[in-house]
Amino acid sequence: MRFVTPVALALALAMTGGAISAPAFAAKKEEKKAGPKLNVSPDVIKALQAAQAASDKQDFAAAKAALADADSKAKSNDDKYQIGAIKLNASIASKDSALQTEALNQMLDSGLTPPEQAGQFNAVAAEQAVQAKNYDLAIQRGEAALAAGYKSEAVNPTIAQAYFGKAGTTNTSAEPARGYTQKGLAALKAGMDGMKAAGQQVPAQWYQIGVSRAEQAKLPDVTEWSKWAYQADPSGQNLRTLVRLFQRSNPNISNRENLDVLRLLSVSGGLVIAADYTEYAEMASKTGIYGEVKSAIDAGRAKGVLNATQGAELYQTAVPKIAGDKSTLGAAEADARKGANGKIAAATADAYLGYGDYAKAAAMFDLAKQKGGVDADEINTRLGIAKLLGGDMAGAKSAFQSVQAGSRKQIADLWLAYLGTKAA
Numbered sequence: 061m062r063f064v065t066p067v068a069l070a071l072a073l074a075m076t077g078g079a080i081s082a083p084a085f086a087a088k089k090e091e092k093k094a095g096p097k098l099n100v101s102p103d104v105i106k107a108l109q110a111a112q113a114a115s116d117k118q119d120f121a122a123a124k125a126a127l128a129d130a131d132s133k134a135k136s137n138d139d140k141y142q143i144g145a146i147k148l149n150a151s152i153a154s155k156d157s158a159l160q161t162e163a164l165n166q167m168l169d170s171g172l173t174p175p176e177q178a179g180q181f182n183a184v185a186a187e188q189a190v191q192a193k194n195y196d197l198a199i200q201r202g203e204a205a206l207a208a209g210y211k212s213e214a215v216n217p218t219i220a221q222a223y224f225g226k227a228g229t230t231n232t233s234a235e236p237a238r239g240y241t242q243k244g245l246a247a248l249k250a251g252m253d254g255m256k257a258a259g260q261q262v263p264a265q266w267y268q269i270g271v272s273r274a275e276q277a278k279l280p281d282v283t284e285w286s287k288w289a290y291q292a293d294p295s296g297q298n299l300r301t302l303v304r305l306f307q308r309s310n311p312n313i314s315n316r317e318n319l320d321v322l323r324l325l326s327v328s329g330g331l332v333i334a335a336d337y338t339e340y341a342e343m344a345s346k347t348g349i350y351g352e353v354k355s356a357i358d359a360g361r362a363k364g365v366l367n368a369t370q371g372a373e374l375y376q377t378a379v380p381k382i383a384g385d386k387s388t389l390g391a392a393e394a395d396a397r398k399g400a401n402g403k404i405a406a407a408t409a410d411a412y413l414g415y416g417d418y419a420k421a422a423a424m425f426d427l428a429k430q431k432g433g434v435d436a437d438e439i440n441t442r443l444g445i446a447k448l449l450g451g452d453m454a455g456a457k458s459a460f461q462s463v464q465a466g467s468r469k470q471i472a473d474l475w476l477a478y479l480g481t482k483a484a
Contacts, residue, residue, distance in 0.1 A: 098138040098172070104130050108146050115146075120154040141170035161188040168201070179210025186218045190225065198222035202247075213258050216251030217266075220244045224273060233278040241277040245270055245285070264293040271301065283309070287477070294481035296329030302474060303330060310467050319343040319352075320441055320471050326356070327449065328478055334360065338371045345374050349414035350385055353378035385411060396424060401433025413442060418450030437468035444475055453479060 100108075111126035127150065130143045144166035151160035164185040167173050173181055182205035189198035202219040206212065223244030227237040248270055252262045267289035274282035283305050290298040303321050307313070313321075322340040325331050331340065337360030344352035357375045360366035389411055396405035409424030425443035428434050444459035457479055463472035 098142055099136070100142045101133065101135050101139050103133040104135075104139045104143065107133060108142065111146055111150065115150045115153055118153075120150065120156070123150050123154075124159065137170040137172055141167050141172040144170065157188070161185065161192070164188070165197075168204070175208065179205045179208035182208060183210050183215050183218070186215065186222070190218055190221050193225060195222040195225040198225075211258070212254030213251055213260060214254075216247045216254060220248035220251060223247060227273075227277070229276070232273075232276045238277045238279070241273050242279065242281075245273060245279070245281060262292065264289070267292045290477060290481075294478075296325070297332070299328045299474075299478060300325055300330035300332065302477070306470055306474060310470070313467050315343050315346045316438065317467055317471060319347055319349075320445065321474065323445060324471075324474055324478060326359070331360070332365075334365050334370050336360075337366055338374070341371050341374045341378075344414065345378060347410070349410055350378040350381045351411070351416070352414035354382065355414075355416070386415065393420075393424070396427060399431060402428030402431035402439070403434055405431060406434045406439060409442065409446070413446050416449075418446045421446040422450060422452075422455075437463045437465065437472075441468055441472050441475070444472065448475070448479060448482075453482065 107126050107130035111123045111130065114120070114122035114126055127143060127147050130139075130146075134140050134143055144163045147159055147163035147166065151157070151163050164181050168178070168181055168185060182201045186198045186201035186205060189195070189201055199219055199222045202215050202222065205215045206219075221244075223240045227240035227244065231237060232241055248266065252266060255262050267285060270285040271282060271289050274285050283302070286298070286301045286305055290302055303325055306321060307318070319340075322331075322336075322343055325336065326340060331337055337356055341353045341356040341360075344350075344356060353374055357366060357371045360371065361368075389408060392404060392408040392411070396402075396408050399405065405424045405428035409421045409428060412418075412421035412424060422443060425439050425446060428439050429436065429443070440459045440462040444456045444463075447453075447459060448456035457476065460472040460476045460479065463469050
């Protein structure tokens with residue numbers, strides 16, 4: 061996938077003066093800086109005069125023939141630079157991109173390109189080399205452009221493309237492709253940082269390229285890129301990527317922890333396929349939260365993702381228990397207030413959360429915290445969920461920020477990322 065940089069790279073070549081005094085090579089009025097002082101061979105001057113004359117007449121075939129003649133007579137870097145300069149003008153007039161590439165490389169290879177043009181010329185040459193799939197040359201030219209002080213936001217994405225081109229798209233988790241991908245991601249990040257510093261908007265698609273490349277190469281950077289992608293485009297799909305990466309990196313999380321990340325997918329629109337909804341319902345079932353089993357399956361069916369048989373066993377087991385479970389909650393609240401610890405309050409809060417009664421859930425989670433004897437990180441996580449779903453964003457943030465360690469802290473951070481987008 062190619063990047064589209066927001067920086068236009070326009071070429072404006074000053075005709076060189078110096079040893080060339082023929083009228084055909086006089087400086088244009090709009091030029092502000094003269095080129096290098098050159099000592100061009102007489103035979104080359106003669107061929108270039110012919111090329112210039114042909115170009116002025118729009119006879120570009122004759123101009124290219126004269127330029128080829130000049131190339132055959134070139135003896136010095138001065139000759140090569142001047143030939144490249146005339147080629148570049150001819151390429152711009154004739155809109156000949158291949159000739160422009162040839163001209164730029166000829167001028168740059170001569171070592172005589174003026175410092176004020178070296179950055180831009182190398183940047184354009186790097187982009188053209190990427191288009192030609194000459195990735196090593198693209199990297200060389202791009203690095204030269206950066207060394208000359210040219211715009212990071214224009215050059216680094218080109219360097220990134222070149223490294224990604226070298227890495228290819230197969231077996232990218234093996235060396236050397238993996239290393240090329242790492243270098244490409246570093247260049248892409250540098251280019252994006254340059255864009256931000258220049259007050260430009262980074263295309264959200266670039267973050268997705270980073271996620272895709274890091275994932276293909278099995279780089280740990282994929283999580284960081286996924287966070288940036290979500291910040292740039294806080295969609296349910298991007299949050300889903302973060303959640304699935306968390307689950308993959310933490311295969312031994314408990315059912316209760318897994319339920320809380322699946323709840324995040326549910327509220328953010330990240331439940332997409334049938335397996336998402338049935339996984340959510342299964343985790344709720346395993347932790348005895350019957351109301352959430354029903355709501356998960358109902359949501360999947362309402363979206364047309366689940367058919368009548370998918371999740372049916374979970375549904376049929378949970379639904380008959382709901383009425384009886386609800387009827388005990390009043391007594392459970394009373395017992396919770398009399399309890400020696402917060403365990404009854406926590407279980408009651410879980411039930412209320414599953415039934416969507418977020419105010420009562422939050423009150424019971426608060427009571428569980430006060431009485432103690434419970435997993436404080438789990439209680440704070442679920443208190444945050446209840447407050448967020450109940451509309452208390454400040455309370456939710458405070459609860460999530462109170463989660464201290466381990467996988468629970470990672471879960472709370474995911475919720476905080478979501479909360480941040482809601483606040484924005």
